[in-house]
Amino acid sequence: MPLIPLLLATDIGLQPTREILGNVPSSSRWIFALLATISLGFFFWGCWRRIRIWRLGRRATARIPLRSAAVRFVREIVLQKRVRGRGIASVGHLLLFSGFSVLLIGTLLIAVEHLLADLLGRPANAPVFHYGLYYIIYEFVLDTFGVALIVGCLILLVRRCARPKSLDHRPLDVVVLLCLLFLGISGYFVEGLRILLADTGQSGCSFVGLATARLLAVTGIDKQFSPQMHLFLWWLHAIPALVLVAAFPYTRLLHSIAGSLNLLSQPESLGQMIPVRLEEVEETGRVGVGRVVDFSRERLLHLDACVACGRCEEACPAQEAGKPLSPKAIVLDVRQHIDAQPFAALARLACGEEGKLNSGLHGDVISAESLWSCTTCAACVDICPLRVSPLGMITDMRRHLIGEGELRGAPAMALQKTQRSGNPWGLPQQDRFDWANGLDVPTVKSVPDFEYLYWVGCAASYDRRVQRVARSMVWLLTQANVRFAVLGTEERCTGESARRMGDEFVFQELAATNIEVLKEHSVRKIVTHCPHCLNSLENDYSQLGGDYEVVHHSVLLASLIESGRLPQPSRAVAETITYHDPCYLARTGGITEPPRALIQTATGPGERRGEIAEMPRHARETSCCGGGGGRMWFDDSADERIGRSRVAEAVETGADTLAVSCPFCLIMLKDGIADAEAGLEIRDVAEILAASLGYEQPDRAGGTRTE
């Protein structure tokens, strides 16, 4: 039936429907309309107060493509994909969310029906569309999701009462849940009384309402009594509903708006950082976030998106190691700080004018110690159901600390050395290619028509243990006839550590030099065994005009085996292998299978051949070795090192070999194994593959050194 005639048809015959606002006298209707207006006023005023805070910041990252946004909308908002994984709590949230959403949509549809009917001058018994099959489905669906709402509320109330430590508790949270629960239950009573009162057709589709009606009838409530009771209950249902609408933006419920926006606005890659324009720094004399108004719009949205569920805190390796860092507290403390400031002063500061705040962000609210504790492993961002990024807030604020010269000691030294010598150890640039002494390693000069540039990185250039990884790689690439070359002494640190520590100046200086060198040698494809170099070359360098196709060595090697350019490994090199996923490869890069494919064939004969003795935390849920985000350069004593539990976890698998695919992990875990005196051998996946194909490392000890 065409739409217009449908809207205009006033005779719906005997199709099932019900009178909207039946038994509600017009005086009550007018009062309701007035109260609803006031309630909506509070609602919009509350939202505006938050929106104007978000708008203090500038948008700092590009919007994600519409397609990705649509996918995220369906998967992450409608289907609640990121909320899952917490057992009964996730079920509770899913029920509450779906119940709340459906009832909200239902209520809005009723409002539309009512307004349309008024507009078209329909009589009470002739609704515009609220009849027939639509009506039946509507009543059934709403009754069903009402149950979901009630059950969800009950689950979450129990959880609130159990007070798990990770959760942030406010009395208001329980009030909101009780209010929602009351709305759900009172709704059924209103419906039950209506059914008793009006005896509408097909009342079976409102099955809970019908059951309530029968229950009421059994208790002796009959038609004579129920009109007054219905009206009373109707008001009892309406007033909390209006209060809830008004209170919405002032409670945790706000997360459903801010969180949804947050989900749709965060960048796609976990490895991406907010770019910094040095010209702007020169102009303003400011870098990073020194005051709360320096946060970008994306970050300010985090403050309202966060519901303090505590998943980030549980996933945080620094928190686990007893460091003074809680990603949750970072977000909540900043929110509390911004809420305590007069908005006028914030607004003036954001416009570059003078303004006085009650307290400072750094020191008063966020301690430098907690900012420096972060390994940038991105576990907090990855686990957050709403894609809140405490990590991003931390690196933003680190930039300010670096800008103020607040970093001292060993890590500051590492930055200085990176700037001077092009590597964090400060070793001579002319020694960078010494790892290849005695080998015939092709360079960009000797083999200018290479396909892959092998990016060696600082660790494999200077650390004697990691040098073995580079030598294995060279052997493997040669075996597979890959046309590759290295930069040799022309390579410099990517600046990844420096950037994650907040030193944009050193990073951009190094990146500019490297991009120039890569351009000079027309580099397009890069293979590297370092996930940090990988992420930097891919995500950081693209912000500065360097666009390359970068692959991790595990990916390239796995494809070489698959295509037959490398033989299937034959020699067993270990009895049982466990594999530690590097954060920047598994979580940031999303690569978990290729390294496993490489090591699977290298286990010894026996039942467990081809099996990897997985640690409880593996793949994307891996736990950090403690070396990322510049933590490698902090002088931590053995018992306060982040990632020391990781060694214990590896030992517990019963494996004799710990496979890794990142030089940072190799160095950190090697030290951890030595400290724990664990009899575990640690090797890079390339070393394992090369060994199982028959490669033997040259003995380099006792050689001659030239000064």
Place this chain on the structure above:
Amino acid sequence: MKILVPTKRVPDTDQRITIREDTHQIDDAQLPYIVNPFDAIAIEEAIRIREAGPQEVEIVAVGIGVAEYEKELRTALAMGADRALIIRCDAVLDPWNVAGILKRVVERETPDLVLMGKQAVDDDASQVGQFLAALLDWPQATFASNIECTEKGLRLEREIDAGIETVQIPLPAVVTADLRLNEPRYASLPSILKARKKPIEEIAIEELDYSIEPRVELIALAAPNQTRSCQRVDSVDRLVDALQEVLP
């Protein structure tokens, strides 16, 4: 109070130093240069004196040398020096002439305190501060590991072979900084960028009316210990023999 901090531009201490064929110069074609680490400590201490207050402190960094020196002086400015002077001079100077030039700079600038590193890590001479104090007839305190401003001048702790010596000196004075005086700050990004804008006053050596009179003539540079190869010993007996041979 005005603090003059003379600095020296030296090759990065992490680098391997090699000698040119003429045996008179090191091969610095690829060497990164830095502010002499002890001078960086002196700059840091000057900044801390200013930060501690209450008196107004002006910090002037001085460099003597080639045009490229500007980069290292920018680091001094980025750390927090108020202004910088570069005395342009392409000749290689020995400590006596450095002190002579600095004396002229002191006469121009009339600082209350000359604060500098205890030695430059290139020639390791450890002479300029003491020469300058002698030339100015000012009191000196070398190897300072703690500096405290008092009403009468400065109270300092000096790290000497016999232990820690506490001395009191009036101003004006020359103080040289030791390793443990402080940990220099890492020059911040905005300050580096601002330091790009700060002017560096360039003074030609001729303007100072100073004639260079060499006191040290370099005959040759050589690299000791050309190669090192590990001789493996397989018993404690042989290790003891080896040690007895090499122990001084």
Place this chain on the structure above:
Amino acid sequence: MNILLIAELQDGQIRPGSLSALTFARQVALETDGSVRWLLLGENLEAATTEAARYAPVLFCDAAIFAATAADSWAAAIAEVVSTGNFDLVVAASGTFAKDVITRSAGLLGGAMASDVLGHAFVDGRLQLQRGMYAGSILATVTLLGSPQIVTIQPSAYAAAEPGETPATVTNEQIDTSRLPQNIRIEHLESKRGGRPDVTEAAVVVSGGRAIKSSEDFESLVGGLADTLHAAAGSSRVLVDAGIAPNELQVGQTGKIVAPEVYLALGISGAVQHMAGMKNSKVIVAVNNDPDAPIFEVADYGMVGDVYEVVPQLIERLG
């Protein structure tokens, strides 16, 4: 050359370094047909002058103003003695005393000075001096222009002088102490704790690494061998991190950079950071139970073995 040797005293005794400087001075005097005289400044110098006279003629000035070593008055006094006595070479042993006082007097005497000299030679009648630069990685040969020349000697480079057969003359040098500048007031001297030399100054450093399991073991093995060899104790970063060794002993990129005559690395694997701090040592001796440890790549002598077995034997054999 007419040589004045400035004696450095400690607790009223001549320090051994000054006797090494005397060896240098005697050799130069022999080559140039010159003479060597001591200069002793201080208070209550009787014992020290008697001791000094066993080696060479002595000039001394015993005055209350010299009770403490204030650079301004000392330097002025030395300069006055050098000028009035027409000395053309001033010699002293390297150390903070010489750096502070002798260098200042050189500043009063025209600035022809070479510090920390490691060796010398006469070429065409000119005194050529060798000294280290760039933390000892470069050896420079220089001659000084002008007179007087001032030289400080690295004591480890010259053997201590032997006394002469008969005691030499002792002359009281008249200095008008009231004219000396007195602007430096020495308030207090806090002697160093412990008997071991500083890790950056010592000629021999015994350093321990990861193989050492506790502070007691560190003290008995590393400390024990250091005491046997009159050496400084050092440590790699792991031990400082683990609280086994104190901070000030850390050798390496983030600790101290050392370049002693002999560096003994006990159970140190040779992380890059550590090697950056000790690779310029003259001789490196390593003991480690891992034959592939990178430390062997920079060592002159290497032994594969357990430090818990090797070190007690070394202490016994070298003691």
